[in-house]
Amino acid sequence: xxxxxxxxxAVAVLTLFGIYALMAISLNLEYGVAGVPNFGKALFVSIGxxxxxxxxxxxxxxxxxxxxxxxxxxxxxxxxxxxSEIMATQPAAGFINLALTFALAAAIAGAVGFAVSYxxxxxxxxxxxxxxxxxxxxTVRILVRGADDLICSNNGISGVAQPFYFLRDPxxxxxxxxxxxxxxxxxxxxxxxxxxxxPFGRMLKGLRENEDxxxxxxxxxxxxxxxxxxxxxLIAAIGGVLFALNTGFVNTNDFVVNLTLDVxxxxxLGGIGNNRGALLGALLxxxxxxxxxxxxxxxxxxxxxxxxNYVRFIAFGLILLWMLRYRPGxxxxxxxxxxxxHEVVKRVIGAAK
Amino acid sequence: xxxxxxxxxxxxxIQIGSLYALMALGITLTFSVMKLPNFAxxxxxxxxxxxxxxxxxxxxxxxxxxxxxxxxxxxxTALISHLAVFKPLEGRDVSFYTLILSSFAIGLIIRYILxxxxxxxxxxxxxxxxxxxxxxxxxxxxxxxxxxxxVPTSIVLVIILTLLLNRSPLGREMRALAxxxxxARVIGIRVERVKNYTWLLVGGLAGxxxxxxxxxxxxxxxxGWGAIISVFAAAILGGLSSFSGTVMGAYVxxxxxxxxxxxxxxxxxxxxxxKPAIPFIIIIAVLLLRPQGFTNLIKRAGDLGR
Numbered sequence: 001x002x003x004x005x006x007x008x009x010a011v012a013v014l015t016l017f018g019i020y021a022l023m024a025i026s027l028n029l030e031y032g033v034a035g036v037p038n039f040g041k042a043l044f045v046s047i048g049x050x051x052x053x054x055x056x057x058x059x060x061x062x063x064x065x066x067x068x069x070x071x072x073x074x075x076x077x078x079x080x081x082x083x084s085e086i087m088a089t090q091p092a093a094g095f096i097n098l099a100l101t102f103a104l105a106a107a108i109a110g111a112v113g114f115a116v117s118y119x120x121x122x123x124x125x126x127x128x129x130x131x132x133x134x135x136x137x138x139t140v141r142i143l144v145r146g147a148d149d150l151i152c153s154n155n156g157i158s159g160v161a162q163p164f165y166f167l168r169d170p171x172x173x174x175x176x177x178x179x180x181x182x183x184x185x186x187x188x189x190x191x192x193x194x195x196x197x198x199p200f201g202r203m204l205k206g207l208r209e210n211e212d213x214x215x216x217x218x219x220x221x222x223x224x225x226x227x228x229x230x231x232x233x234l235i236a237a238i239g240g241v242l243f244a245l246n247t248g249f250v251n252t253n254d255f256v257v258n259l260t261l262d263v264x265x266x267x268x269l270g271g272i273g274n275n276r277g278a279l280l281g282a283l284l285x286x287x288x289x290x291x292x293x294x295x296x297x298x299x300x301x302x303x304x305x306x307x308x309n310y311v312r313f314i315a316f317g318l319i320l321l322w323m324l325r326y327r328p329g330x331x332x333x334x335x336x337x338x339x340x341x342h343e344v345v346k347r348v349i350g351a352a353k
Numbered sequence: 354x355x356x357x358x359x360x361x362x363x364x365x366x367i368q369i370g371s372l373y374a375l376m377a378l379g380i381t382l383t384f385s386v387m388k389l390p391n392f393a394x395x396x397x398x399x400x401x402x403x404x405x406x407x408x409x410x411x412x413x414x415x416x417x418x419x420x421x422x423x424x425x426x427x428x429x430t431a432l433i434s435h436l437a438v439f440k441p442l443e444g445r446d447v448s449f450y451t452l453i454l455s456s457f458a459i460g461l462i463i464r465y466i467l468x469x470x471x472x473x474x475x476x477x478x479x480x481x482x483x484x485x486x487x488x489x490x491x492x493x494x495x496x497x498x499x500x501x502x503x504v505p506t507s508i509v510l511v512i513i514l515t516l517l518l519n520r521s522p523l524g525r526e527m528r529a530l531a532x533x534x535x536x537a538r539v540i541g542i543r544v545e546r547v548k549n550y551t552w553l554l555v556g557g558l559a560g561x562x563x564x565x566x567x568x569x570x571x572x573x574x575x576x577g578w579g580a581i582i583s584v585f586a587a588a589i590l591g592g593l594s595s596f597s598g599t600v601m602g603a604y605v606x607x608x609x610x611x612x613x614x615x616x617x618x619x620x621x622x623x624x625x626x627x628k629p630a631i632p633f634i635i636i637i638a639v640l641l642l643r644p645q646g647f648t649n650l651i652k653r654a655g656d657l658g659r
Contacts, residue, residue: 037450124644127390127449131589132640135582139633146626153626261457268454307472310465317462324451324458325441 008171011178013290015246018181020282022239024266025188025275030232032273032334033196035208036117036225040133041263043140044109044233046255048240050144051105053151053250055097056160060086064093072152080159087161088168098163098245105241106234113233117226134257145252156251160244181242185279188235192275195231202337204228205273258313265316268323271330280332288315354619360494362612368500368569370607371507374600375562376580377587378514379555381599384588385531386551389452393434393460394559394584395577399467401427401560402481402567402576409481416483416502420561427560428553434459435552460578467574478571481564503565510558511600517554518596527551531594583610586632589639592646601647606632 023045030036038044057079061068064086069079087094116136120129144150151157163180164173195201206214207221215221244250266285271277289312296308323330376398383391404426405419413419438459442452471477489496518524526547529537538544559577566576583606590602609631617623639646 031450037453039453119641122641124640127453128640128644130450130453131390131585132637135633135636138582139630139637142627142630142633146624146630257457258461261461264454264457307469310468310472313465314462314469317458317460317465320458321438321455321462324447324455325438328447328451 008174009290009294011171011174013286015174015178015181016286016289017283018178018183018185019239019242019246020263020266020286021185021279022188022235022242023263024270024278024282025185025192026232026235026239027263027267028273028275028278029192029195029228029235032267032271032278033201033208034204034225034228036120036229036232037127037130038133038229038232039130039260039264040116040137041236042255042257042259043133043137044113044236045240045243045259045263046137046141046144046252047109047112047233048105048237048242049244049250049255050151051108051237052101052160052241052244053157055101055104056083057157059100060093060097063097064090070149071157072149072155076152076155084159084161084165087163087165089166091163091166094161094163094166098241101241102238105237109237109240110230110234113229113231114226116233117229118222120222120225134260137255137260138257141252141255151250151252153252156249156253158249160248160250162245162248177245181246184238184242185282188238189275189279192235196275197337200224200227202339205337261320262316265320267330268320269330271332271334272328273334274330274332277330277332277334281330288312354616358615358619359612362615364494364496364500365611366604366607368503369611370604371504371511372562372566373580373584373587373607374511374603375507375558375565376584377591377599377603378511378596379559380584380588381591381593381596382527382551382555384593386527387439387548389439389456390585390593392453392456392581393463394555395579395581396460396463396467397427397431397556397559398563398566398577398580399572399574400430400463401563402572403467403471403476403563403574404560405564405567406476406479406481406572409483410479414483419481419483420506420564423560423564424557425560427563428557430463431552431556431559432549434463435548440548464574464578471574476572478573480571481567483568499568502568506561506565510561514554514558515596523547523550582629582636583607583632586635586639589636590646592644592648595646595648598647606635609635 023041026044027038027041030038057071058068060083066082066086069075069082071079116133119132120126123129123132145153147153162173162177164176167173167176196205203214203219203224206217206219207224211221243254247254262285266281267278268281269284270279270281292308292312292315295311299308376394379397380391380394383389383394401423405423408419408422438455439452442455483498486498487495488498488501516524518527526537526542527550529540529542530544530547530551534544537547563577566580570576584603587602587606588599590605591597591599610628614623614625614628614631618625
């Protein structure tokens with residue numbers, strides 16, 4: 001039998017949950033609340049990861065007061081050693097670098113999301129946006145992979161160390177990283193809860209239900225859509241930075257359509273339009289991911305021929321189909337929004353009866 | 354550009370364009386009859402390719418038998434995905450995105466079932482066991498027996514499909530469905546039956562395309578998925594509604610992926626790694642600048658001819 005370290009597994013699952021929660025909340029804001037079908041989630045997540053890949057190789061040595069080494073090609077090993085050393089010995093440089101990475105990733109992704117939403121105005125049919133985003137994500141992936149020097153094309157960048165690497169204690173370091181991921185996810189959750197309950201959030205739901213009526217009520221829908229795309233994209237990019245730090249690698253191969261589908265599975269499973277649903281979906285998928293990994297190890301040790309990773313994708317497909325067909329609202333369906341005015345009206349009616 | 358490269362790339366354009374046409378016609382047909390952008394279409398191609406591979410590995414080397422097997426498996430896969438996934442969602446007023454997601458989901462399931470199967474029986478990257486022969490060699494132009502199979506078969510199938518759609522009762526019923534499903538039902542067309550036939554046709558064509566593809570490259574569970582964007586680009590160039598536009602689109606996409614890419618590579622040193630970006634750029638450009646694709650052009654040409 002294999003020994004499963006329950007503590008380490010829990011930390012890994014919760015870290016993954018924090019990262020997935022950021023992605024799921026961002027998709028929920030865009031699609032669940034505002035009705036913008038973002039089939040390019042992988043693009044915005046990847047912006048975060050690529051930013052981390054660039055800052056950890058170019059900016060980090062500068063912050064540590066050292067000469068940066070070209071991360072690709074023959075100097076690859078030296079560059080990797082340099083950033084590992086900095087991360088191990090100069091925590092301040094590491095933290096400043098991380099903060100700048102978050103800021104940069106959020107700014108780039110937010111700007112891209114804002115700009116992309118204006119593309120809708122030019123599209124003949126609404127669902128073309130889904131296609132443009134899907135295809136745009138893949139295009140960017142191919143271009144980044146093709147641009148040799150950015151993140152070393154097919155090799156990717158390794159040694160994107162977690163910020164608490166300097167502790168030299170893998171357990172404590174990953175525990176603190178988990179807290180960071182959970183804190184960011186919590187912040188995103190609280191922010192999006194506030195947003196959904198605000199007048200702006202109600203307008204977005206109106207936009208989702210009927211664009212013409214919302215426009216008829218005098219709301220600027222293009223700007224609203226651009227704003228929510230910007231917010232969603234920057235949350236996704238922060239998730240992308242954590243995604244890169246969590247695995248320690250930045251590789252274009254991680255940001256294919258399957259990642260986008262994973263996020264959709266989370267939102268559809270948890271409940272479209274409900275932030276709590278997005279959290280639940282992210283948690284369930286994080287647990288399933290880890291279970292699938294453990295299952296794969298057990299199966300391989302048992303000498304089984306079946307590759308468990310394939311079973312994971314089949315299971316995801318089945319979950320998606322099942323939910324769409326039998327529980328289109330998800331496990332935690334969207335609840336009714338009531339405003340204070342609504343409460344007052346209800347009280348008045350109640351008193352009159 | 355050296356003439357040798359030019360001729361080779363043009364031969365590739367015709368060969369690959371014909372395959373794209375077979376697949377893209379299926380996408381256009383599903384979209385116009387079923388109002389569904391079917392991303393699972395790629396997996397019917399892969400399923401057909403694997404059917405062809407398995408038949409050829411079992412010792413049957415008659416290409417006709419191989420094609421028929423591929424057609425049958427592709428058609429069956431398509432029909433099953435319709436009956437199990439898309440049909441139950443019909444009439445439930447589901448959003449368009451639910452349909453897109455469902456097509457992704459069923460595609461994912463089929464693809465990874467094929468992965469599991471290929472893994473279990475060691476069927477990765479094998480070629481359909483028809484030996485390669487050089488039929489024709491004239492200067493730089495080399496045509497193999499694969500070319501002789503792929504191109505005529507695709508062209509004949511495209512012609513048969515066009516005749517079927519324009520001349521046969523079934524084709525008329527399909528077009529009626531595409532036009533207005535409620536009216537089609539009112540005048541007594543058995544809508545469900547027509548839909549089933551459409552799915553069989555769409556899947557079968559995709560399956561044959563997979564078999565033909567497997568003749569020239571290796572069969573892999575990702576082969577269909579890898580081509581789906583090029584195929585969608587072709588269908589979008591056809592405005593997702595015109596069949597002649599789709600065929601034209603298929604050759605345009607193949608031409609830009611092969612000849613244009615090679616031209617840019619030789620003359621401007623553009624890395625061939627950027628080749629997969631071409632169909633993406635075509636899709637985005639068409640959707641943004643000319644969402645009707647070739648359709649109006651063709652209509653205008655027809656009007657001029659009259």
